[in-house]
Amino acid sequence: MAHFNQNFLDSIERELPSHLTMDDFIAYSNKPLRLSIRVNTLKISVDSFIELMTTKGWQFDPIPWCSEGFWISNNVEIQLGNTIEHLQGLFYIQEASSMLPPTALFEGKTADITADTRVLDMASAPGSKTTQIAGLMENKGLLVANEYSASRVKVLHANISRMGVSNCALTHFDARVFGEYLFETFDSILLDAPCSGEGTIRKDPDALKNWDNNENKGIVDTQKALIESAFLALKVGGSLVYSTCALSRQENQDVCHHLKSVFGDAVEFMSLSTLFPHADKACTKEGFLHVWPQIYDSEGFFVAKINKLTAVERQQEEPRKQKNFPFTPVKAKQIAELESYFKDTFGITLPKDAEIMQRDLEYWLFPKAITPLIGKMRFQRIGIKLADALKKGYKVRHEAILALPSPSMINLNDEQAREYLMGRDISLAERIKPQGEVIVSYANVSLGVAKHLGNKLKNNLPRDLVKDKIALYP
């Protein structure tokens, strides 16, 4: 049972549109959320995923605003996060309304995404929307994912890696810096802002126990500073989506109006009333989506889409270029060697629209669109680590195997995949000629690398990814 305080209920009563009732708001806030997931199309098609999971008892109910999103039901009691399919990144457990901002950002225009497209996700962790955006970009172009909290950057990186994202650069800043460091650089920006989280009451019944409107002032000031920074970092003609899981006008509409008061006619509010069938039910007069829990039986959410019509003045000087970038481009001969290693050992063709870079003995794959940004800001991590050079040859990195498709893999059954994810070797029924490094897969999607020794597959899963428990469907 959710714990509301009277101040909160009074504020909702003031804000609730006239076609919605307080009784419904309270009833839905007390209802458990429907379980929803998003299929990771970087690894599997929606149809193949539905086919795979239907055999395991899942039932799928499409989420109208996300073609990869589904409410699911399933008769088996299982910890979804511990299933093989989750650990190998076939799906992300994500609340349905949280799938709205990336859909609004691209609004059916994913065909326009090229190797030059630059997207910024300003407040990214744990990465549900970052990985959704990377899926919509099909790993093309550049996605800069920023997160202020150091511990949450680690979770973000783990999720990006699990989902096979290769076009991402991670940064770790207070996102107020983007307007100054990367002025008018991005085609699209998502600001999924830190907020009071009032919309999440269905997940956390205590979320609003001590709600006090006066305590939101600091959050609102941050939101206003962040949206200004986002608008400065946006190219002319680009789009910005501002979203929160807060319900109050102060954290939502007022922040967007603040932006307009600062940048005037350069700011255009785009109506989201036709984003999906019945989107108008949640539309404000400005065209923003204010999703109350009872409208689509979801968490509360707010989404605004803003276009930048004209250039604005830079507010701070361009900072001096930073030196000491530790990566260097790789010579053509070495690239050819690395390409042969990937092709001959794993059947993997390295993508042509990416740059191979070197740091000491490490080889990395960078998205090409990062090049003009080097030195303008410090990046925590760019692209994916491909391999380490050994005295003779190379040693492939796990994240490369998760992100780059291969046509030749050894497919494991449920039991074998469980053994592999628990860090154990897998015995082979027949002894054959040893084959060296091989990719092992489940449902034709890679799990990682093993060494084929003839009678067994020696486990090469990185130790920090080894699990104590894997949930198998009966």
Ligand SMILES: C[S@@+](CC[C@H](N)C(=O)[O-])C[C@H]1O[C@@H](n2cnc3c(N)ncnc32)[C@H](O)[C@@H]1O
């Ligand atoms: C609503 S959550 C983001 C959720 C994320 N977009 C997702 O979909 O998984 C807001 C995030 O902003 C981060 N944050 C807080 N203050 C920030 C700031 N000044 N700059 C950048 N990020 C900030 C928080 O640590 C938190 O991870």
